[in-house]
Amino acid sequence: MLRKFSILDLQYVKKVSLQDKNNKFKRKELMGRAFNFKGGEYLTTIGACWFVSYSYYKKIDSTHTNWQDVETWPDRVRTFQRTIEYHEYWLEQVLNMNDLKLNTNQIHLKASQVKQMAKILLKCKEQ
Template sequence: MVTKFHRHTFPFEGGEQLTTIGATFLVSYLYHRYIDSEHDNWTKIKTKESRISVIKRNERHHKTWLRHIENMKAANLNRNTLGLHGPEILEMTKAIKSV
C-alpha cells in the first residue's frame, strides 16, 4: 500500500512558494532586511539559504504574501521554530508593509 503525502499549500498566487519558505521565516528575514538589521531569528533555520533563494526569485509576490500574512490568526503564527509570537509577527508584518 502506497500512501501519498499531500502537502498543504496556501491557496493564493505564489502560495506554494510561501509554503516552502514559511510565513514566519519570510517576515523575520524581510524584517531583518528592511527594518532592523540586528534581528536575526531567521538565522536559526538550517535551510535558510534555500529559503532566501526562493524569496529572492519571487519578489513579485512579497506584497501579496505580506497582505495574506497580516490577515492570519496569531495562534497559527505562534507555531514556528524561530521563537517569535503571533502578535509580534503581525506587528513586524505591518512594519515591513509600511516601508
C-alpha cells in the same frame, strides 16, 4: 557467517521501504497545504513567519536574526530572492493569518510579533 535471504525476506524489505516512502509523502501532506493565494506554494516552502522575519531583517533591522534559527535558511533565501513580485501581497496575507498557526513557527516568534513586523514593512512600502 553470511545469512541467506529468502524471496519472502526480500519482498518484506521492499514492502517496508515503499511504505516508508509513502509515509514521507503523507507526512509532508499532513504538515500543511500550500497557501491558497498568489505564490502560495512558494510561501509554503519558506514559511510565512520566516518570510516576515527575513524581510524585516533586510528592510528594517539588520540585527534581527530569528530567520537564521532554521538550518534551511540558505534555501529559503534563494526562494525569497526569486519571488520578490509576491512579497507585498504576502505581507498583506500574513496580517489575516490564524495566530495559532503562526505561533507554530521554528524561529521563536509570536504571531503578534510577526504581524507587527508585517505592518511595519507594509508602512515602509507606502512611503
